[in-house]
Amino acid sequence: MYTINDCQQIINKSLANLNLPEQPTNLYDPMRYVIALGGKRVRPALVLMGCNLFIDNVGVAVNPAIAVELFHNFTLMHDDIMDHSALRRNKPTVHTKWNENIGILSGDAMLIKAYAFLALCPPEKLVQMLAVFNKMAVEVCEGQQYDMDFESKADVSLEEYIHMIELKTAVLLSASLKIGAISAGASENDAGLLSDFGKNIGIAFQLQDDLLDVYGKLEHFGKQPGNDIVSNKKTFLLLNALKLASGERLNTLRHWIALKDFNRDEKINAIISIFNDLNIKDITQHEINSFYDLGLKSLEKVACPEERKESLVRFAEIMINRQN
Amino acid sequence: MYTINDCQQIINKSLANLNLPEQPTNLYDPMRYVIALGGKRVRPALVLMGCNLFIDNVGVAVNPAIAVELFHNFTLMHDDIMDHSALRRNKPTVHTKWNENIGILSGDAMLIKAYAFLALCPPEKLVQMLAVFNKMAVEVCEGQQYDMDFESKADVSLEEYIHMIELKTAVLLSASLKIGAISAGASENDAGLLSDFGKNIGIAFQLQDDLLDVYGKLEHFGKQPGNDIVSNKKTFLLLNALKLASGERLNTLRHWIALKDFNRDEKINAIISIFNDLNIKDITQHEINSFYDLGLKSLEKVACPEERKESLVRFAEIMINRQN
Numbered sequence: 349m350y351t352i353n354d355c356q357q358i359i360n361k362s363l364a365n366l367n368l369p370e371q372p373t374n375l376y377d378p379m380r381y382v383i384a385l386g387g388k389r390v391r392p393a394l395v396l397m398g399c400n401l402f403i404d405n406v407g408v409a410v411n412p413a414i415a416v417e418l419f420h421n422f423t424l425m426h427d428d429i430m431d432h433s434a435l436r437r438n439k440p441t442v443h444t445k446w447n448e449n450i451g452i453l454s455g456d457a458m459l460i461k462a463y464a465f466l467a468l469c470p471p472e473k474l475v476q477m478l479a480v481f482n483k484m485a486v487e488v489c490e491g492q493q494y495d496m497d498f499e500s501k502a503d504v505s506l507e508e509y510i511h512m513i514e515l516k517t518a519v520l521l522s523a524s525l526k527i528g529a530i531s532a533g534a535s536e537n538d539a540g541l542l543s544d545f546g547k548n549i550g551i552a553f554q555l556q557d558d559l560l561d562v563y564g565k566l567e568h569f570g571k572q573p574g575n576d577i578v579s580n581k582k583t584f585l586l587l588n589a590l591k592l593a594s595g596e597r598l599n600t601l602r603h604w605i606a607l608k609d610f611n612r613d614e615k616i617n618a619i620i621s622i623f624n625d626l627n628i629k630d631i632t633q634h635e636i637n638s639f640y641d642l643g644l645k646s647l648e649k650v651a652c653p654e655e656r657k658e659s660l661v662r663f664a665e666i667m668i669n670r671q672n
Numbered sequence: 673m674y675t676i677n678d679c680q681q682i683i684n685k686s687l688a689n690l691n692l693p694e695q696p697t698n699l700y701d702p703m704r705y706v707i708a709l710g711g712k713r714v715r716p717a718l719v720l721m722g723c724n725l726f727i728d729n730v731g732v733a734v735n736p737a738i739a740v741e742l743f744h745n746f747t748l749m750h751d752d753i754m755d756h757s758a759l760r761r762n763k764p765t766v767h768t769k770w771n772e773n774i775g776i777l778s779g780d781a782m783l784i785k786a787y788a789f790l791a792l793c794p795p796e797k798l799v800q801m802l803a804v805f806n807k808m809a810v811e812v813c814e815g816q817q818y819d820m821d822f823e824s825k826a827d828v829s830l831e832e833y834i835h836m837i838e839l840k841t842a843v844l845l846s847a848s849l850k851i852g853a854i855s856a857g858a859s860e861n862d863a864g865l866l867s868d869f870g871k872n873i874g875i876a877f878q879l880q881d882d883l884l885d886v887y888g889k890l891e892h893f894g895k896q897p898g899n900d901i902v903s904n905k906k907t908f909l910l911l912n913a914l915k916l917a918s919g920e921r922l923n924t925l926r927h928w929i930a931l932k933d934f935n936r937d938e939k940i941n942a943i944i945s946i947f948n949d950l951n952i953k954d955i956t957q958h959e960i961n962s963f964y965d966l967g968l969k970s971l972e973k974v975a976c977p978e979e980r981k982e983s984l985v986r987f988a989e990i991m992i993n994r995q996n
Contacts, residue, residue: 497696
């Protein structure tokens with residue numbers, strides 16, 4: 349039985365031995381750079397854990413796991429350009445360190461390399477793998493597009509928001525587990541249940557992210573809390589507040605959203621105060637718990653020995669209890 | 673036997689029935705837009721012609737052909753951003769009509785859709801298809817990176833230039849034919865010979881493009897000749913001139929390249945005059961003919977009835993005799 353930590357180590361070892369070509373350096377150095385930035389390797393670890401539910405030899409899932417991690421890194425490279433993010437993990441992003449063109453092109457090459465690793469899976473599994481991977485990949489693009497669209501969309505419903513984070517974040521966790529299950533030769537039913545577990549934990553994870561931006565502690569969260577509030581990001585918290593507030597409180601909320609010049613702390617405190625009045629923290633925590641419970645129920649139904657589920661239960665716990 | 677025209681019609685019919693999703697419109701409308709811009713569908717037509725050398729039923733090659741065309745359109749979307757091109761086929765490019773983020777993301781989705789169509793090929797051919805496609809796709813990225821690198825690289829050799837256009841342009845034509853051959857169940861030897869034909873005709877095609885920018889006629893070329901000269905693009909012609917010129921002529925050439933403020937026609941005429949003195953037109957034409965002949969020799973060796981090669985011979989003739 350492999351722990352999350354074991355899986356992360358297997359992945360990091362494989363990533364250290366990718367042997368990308370040297371030339372052209374402006375294409376491959378950015379790829380090496382992004383991979384070396386590190387990260388928790390959550391998605392490829394899920395591929396291995398999904399596989400390990402059913403069989404001991406997770407080696408069969410390593411190439412698909414690398415494919416998933418390369419895909420994730422491709423999305424980071426392109427998202428950072430689209431979001432004009434200058435830093436990732438406290439280091440300059442690729443388009444900042446090199447330039448935007450190199451960020452676009454080395455991201456493209458990263459996506460193609462993801463497919464190259466997926467193609468190394470056993471031939472008899474390739475059709476199924478590609479179907480899951482392609483569906484996931486296009487959904488992640490749809491999620492990113494909705495996320496960008498929502499910035500200028502006046503009326504985003506809670507349902508639309510949940511659908512967006514499902515596409516943008518949850519389907520990749522979901523597909524990672526499914527790909528692991530396929531690698532192990534699991535039944536379609538079990539692969540589907542695992543996929544459902546991943547989707548629901550993924551949504552809970554993203555809602556937790558929204559919550560931490562407002563109620564997280566700087567020392568744990570790693571980044572300054574309140575960024576979403578300052579930028580008027582339509583998070584689960586803000587959308588709920590806009591839905592629940594009325595009268596003077598709604599006016600105050602709208603006032604702060606519309607205000608161009610403001611003191612950062614003043615705006616954060618004013619909006620948190622409204623969130624507190626409306627009980628937004630509890631509402632969000634309740635929603636997180638619902639998705640978490642839904643996810644765990646799907647995991648419970650997977651037909652494998654209970655002790656094999658330990659790593660994934662632990663994973664879900666970490667996701668829901670994390671402070672960063 | 674299918675003519676080039678027949679193949680183009682089959683492709684256009686399939687492209688008209690792609691049934692891309694409606695939502696999110698900012699992801700899928702740009703894809704529909706780029707596909708509707710048209711074009712000669714050279715690459716997917718090559719897939720069908722490569723298949724038709726060996727079998728009558730080119731239907732088996734349609735999905736891989738669409739994959740190739742979608743891949744080509746993905747490269748156009750991202751290259752247009754990287755090259756800051758405002759127009760393509762006299763219409764606004766995606767990042768001009770929408771914005772850069774949408775150009776990046778819908779390009780990404782186009783690449784993923786390319787893989788989705790490739791995945792529809794018969795399962796027993798999928799491993800081989802993906803190997804050819806992935807190798808081609810990453811090489812096209814390498815070619816684009818070298819092309820961008822060469823803009824600021826002082827000393828580009830003719831060999832490096834030919835290698836760049838082979839990657840950026842020729843490998844896609846080459847892979848298109850190979851994918852067609854694989855669809856038809858051709859032998860590895862025949863697929864390799866066809867691939868070689870495509871590679872050499874592709875290089876000849878790109879050199880012809882360099883030649884037409886200088887010696888093409890506006891009424892045929894469709895765009896103002898001389899753009900490469902004005903922008904100091906390191907084409908086969910300029911690289912040859914820099915290699916062959918000496919003394920006063922080399923000084924004059926370098927003078928025009930270094931000059932920031934100049935009269936467009938004056939610069940074009942001055943550099944064409946140097947090209948003429950150095951016999952650059954004949955040298956380039958000779959190089960084109962060499963690659964053309966090499967390509968045709970590979971096609972001759974393909975083990976299929978001679979009359980089946982007519983469409984591809986005709987294709988090569990059009991490529992080499994084209995005025996635009």
